[in-house]
Amino acid sequence: MRPVSVWQWSPWGLWLCLLCRLCLGSPSPSTDPEKRAGSQGLRFRLAGFPRKPYEGRVEIQRAGEWGTICDDDFTLQAAHVLCRELGFTEATGWTHSAKYGPGTGRIWLDNLSCTGTEQSVTECASRGWGNSDCTHDEDAGVICKDQRLPGFKDSNVIEAHVRLKGGAHPGEGRVEVLKAGTWGTVCDRKWDLQAASVVCRELGFGSAREALSGARMGQGMGAIHLSEVRCSGQEPSLWKCPHKNITADDCSHSQDAAVRCNLPYTGVEAKIRLSGGRSRHEGRVEVQVGGPGSLHWGLICGDDWGTLEAMVACRQLGLGYANHGLQETWYWDSGNVTEVVMSGVRCTGTELSLDQCAHHGTHITCKRTETRFTAGVICSETASDLLLHSALVQETAYIEDRPLHMLYCAAEENCLASSARSANWPYGHRRLLRFSSQIHNLGRADFRPKAGRHSWVWHECHGHYHSMDIFTHYDILTPNGTKVAEGHKASFCLEDTECQEDVSKRYECANFGEQGITVGCWDLYRHDIDCQWIDITDVKPGNYILQVVINPNFEVAESDFTNNAMKCNCKYDGHRIWVHNCHIGDAFSEEANRRFERYPGQTSNQII
Secondary structure, eight states: OOOOOHHHSHHHHHHHHIIIHHHOOOEEEEOOOOOOHTTTTTTEEEEHHHHSEEEEEEEEHHHHTEEEBBBTTTTTHHHHHHHHHHHOOOEEEEEOOTTOOOOSSEEEEOOBBSSSSSSGGGGGGOOOOOOOOOGGGGOOOOEEEEOBBBOOOOOTOOOOOOESSOOOOTTEEEEEETTTEEEEBOOOOTTTHHHHHHHHHHHTTSSSEEEOOTTTTOOSSEEEEEEEOOOOOOOOOOOSOOEOOOOTTTTGGGGEEEEEEOOOOOOGGEEEESOOOOTTTEEEEEEEEEOOOOOEEEEEBBBTTOOOHHHHHHHHHHEEEEEEEEOOTTTTTTTOOEEEEEEEOBBSSSSSSSGBBBBHHHHSOSOSSSSSGOEEEEEEEEEBBBEHHHHHHHHHHHEEEEEEOOHHHOOOOOOOOGGGGGGGSSSSSEEEOOOOOEEEEOOSSBBOOSOOOGOOEEEEETEEEEEOOOOOEEEETTTTTEEEEEEEEESOOOOOOOETTTTTOOOOOOTTOOOOOOOOOEEEEETSSTTOEEOOTTTTTTEEEEEEEEEEOOOBBBBSSSSSSEEEEEEOSSSOOEEEEEETTTTTTTHHHHHHHHSSSOOOOOOO
């Protein structure tokens, strides 16, 4: 909150301000609580003649009521502020005299006077909310800078130096910045709307709607690059703002800063809807197809529909993340919509709408044509986010030559290379690369197995249940990506091994207990557990990449799948292995990742 002057709160000051507003009608800075909180209580839109999505009559929703702005004293500077509130980076023009047609309802603002540097229209001077002597023939309009909404694929975009992670909606998330080729977070000390707006504009959005603190969008892992960032709001990059270089004692990831940006209206949410569900967050997916005069709703074929496709559908609906992507929806009534209009949908999970995903053209191909086999989703505002502690892999890796007579159970669970089948059992041994795996849940919801307890599989040899057949993949790759050895780990025990100080354990495998990983906890698979290895018996000496991928089949929804892979450089001489430079797959910049894969290091910071 800003400091309050004695003048503002003295009795004389209050009387004089009241006289100014009643008698003179001159603009004065708003003293609304909205001014101190940014514009998070307001909504903005462009209306009028249906021309282009970036121009029109400015309308503001306040207290649930839409209204307009009077053109008195309206200038390009005010248009700049409003375009940023609408999600665009700046204005290219402004209009008077209801060029885009007269609006209806209240005229919310009159004599709006801005310098152009404000992050919100609530910071501009005006006659006050709802205090106007205009008619709708004087409604103001803006022409914003035409821009491609960030998130649309564009191969010509230069690599960004700021990104958002963990947000349930486009334009929101934990702020991460790039320093020396490595991504890290920003401490929330002195984090405010001005700094948040610099981030939003750097990403190609408008101003910030909210500046969030206390890891509201989940905690990061690794470096914290910035602290005490102080921006005017006009800087081209967060790095141009005065800031404090972080030290280990300054901040923790429980103080990671986040933002919610203002986004342009794209209309994609109007082309999708859910039907038949018990709440607005679930149902059979229906999409709108056809051109002018032939628009109609239809269903999506359930073939190959999964978590990634459901994530895009929930994002397009504005409902956050996908808990489940369903291929059968017979238990939800489809109503009058029975035609399948989209099939073969395949998404990467990052698209903003299903139209951006690969799918069949006008020819629909569906293996199961009944309406019951159409796509459905269950959406959620929160999701888990698993992250591997990469440094522990590096610290604990070693080679073991394990006798075959000790590997019967592992062979039964398919934890050895295929050549083990032709070995001279029980004589001889297998060479295993072993390491510990510590998996953190840094999301905003617990990680739970997709299958319920009734369908877990009992493994007699090891004496435990598997709640997920494949929980992690372990691979040894050549520098060009060819796989030369592999392993996999079933989730025989997902539990809270340890937790942060303020978090209590909820899941324990003992006695057929509930399995899962609580937010703020981690599950440790020690290096001495069966199948916690890669069988490298057949691997020749050379330079390799060790890759570990959590939840590789996307069986359980997460807020971010891009951080599920870990990579390390390996050098194997036939007797020893050097494992170094272990990092989460998206912890480096794109260029640093390319260098890592092309030139595996020859030296090591650990010898095993």
